Amino acid sequence: MSILTNLKTRLTGEKAALALDDIQALILRSRPEPYVGVHAMLHIDDAAGGRDLLRRMAGHVPSAAGWTDDRDAWMGLAISFQGLKALGVPQASLDTFPLPFQQGMAQRAEQLRDFGSNAPEHWDEAFAPGACHIALTIYARDDAALAVALDQAMKELDQSSGVTLVGRHAFGADADAKNPFGFRDSISQPFVAGSGVEPLPGQERAIAAGEFILGENSETGKPVAMPEPPELGRNGSFVVLRKYESQVGAFNDFVRSQAQSESDEELLAAKLVGRWRSGAPLPLAPERDDPELGADPQRNNGFDFSRDPRGLVCPHAAHMRRLNPRDSQLSILTDVNIHRIIRRSSTYGPKWHRELTAQDDTGERGIYFIFISARAYDTIEFLQQEWINRGNFIDLGTERDPVVGLHETPGTFTIPQQPVRRRVDGVTTFNRLRGGEYLFMPSLGALRWIADARWS
Incomplete structure (x- = not known):
């Protein structure tokens, strides 16, 4: 049974309690099996050009309203703190973000225990401090669907100015969804209350939506603190991205x-x-x-x-x-x-096989460990x-x-x-x-709020 078919058998028939039409689909939509895709890291050199690109890209980011529907490919978009600054978001709003997000992953190396071979000085250039302003992820069912979605994204980038592509990495796995070590991956996912879908066996009770969606009540009965104004913070979430070489x-x-x-x-x-x-x-x-x-x-x-x-x-x-x-x-x-975290990890490189030895470890295999949570930075550091x-x-x-x-x-x-x-x-x-960043995944409304500089 495919992931999509399985989801459709679990629809409650009741109206979802969340504002699904404002939430990015990637928060609730699992990757397909098999899957292919691309991670792209962008750097903003000019605020107006960056906002223009954001406006263009926002039209290609689907909402979670149809997250159980058939779809050949979809995109998610997240922004770093330095990216928000480069886009011109006012300081009063920037100051309302969590301190770890403001500092960025490299500066939090001590809290993350990123020492020795994992220290920031060994990271890819795309993840040097301040390099990654916007992270785009495209998931697709096959190479043909990926080619169409990637072509659309690159056309938007080519038509914009003041934005530089600093990193691009393809990933994918076959129908077994195996990670670099040959294990089926991303099986255990939390059930989000209000999403309109019944939990699977083993998911236990629903986890309060506010653990994943800003502005909703969390497990404490209250929302987690979110960025201000509400037009910026509500229905967004936070993302941890960490690239590992296996x-x-x-x-x-x-x-x-x-x-x-x-x-x-x-x-x-x-x-x-x-x-x-x-x-x-x-x-x-x-x-x-x-x-x-x-x-x-x-x-x-x-x-x-x-x-x-x-x-x-x-x-x-x-x-x-x-x-x-x-x-x-x-x-x-x-x-x-x-x-609890929503995992959107992706495997890259050739498949695992038993005969591989340490002499075959040339850096071509690995995993992007990506997760979504309203408490992302407290959680990853814990x-x-x-x-x-x-x-x-x-x-x-x-x-x-x-x-x-x-x-x-x-x-x-x-x-x-x-x-x-x-x-x-x-x-x-x-x-x-080999790199990573702390990111903010805005709602679709917040993407437009930033793109149109509605704070002016």
């Missing part, structure tokens, strides 16, 4: 070095991630992969960890369990629901500090996430077993950060 061969080598057979390799890889490569979760397939389960959106997220409190099936340190502990008992109490690069919250001290953690020296991964737990040594940095 060390797929090094990951393969590590797994091989710790296993006696191919089946042992697959089990260890599943323990590191929390799912088998097909997407089947360990709590539902504890002993072997189940591709049919992994491909079934009605079942592949229908689980919790209540029957695995010790982590004997899915280790507490597994990537999936760290980033969504669900009902796990945590040593450091945390409201998991205010750290995740980086606590759930990814520490282990205190699960009684594992300094142990880090085995997939996305920064391991400046070889680390350890703990697998609970009876009678004695197993510690796997030699975990290294399997995803190296």
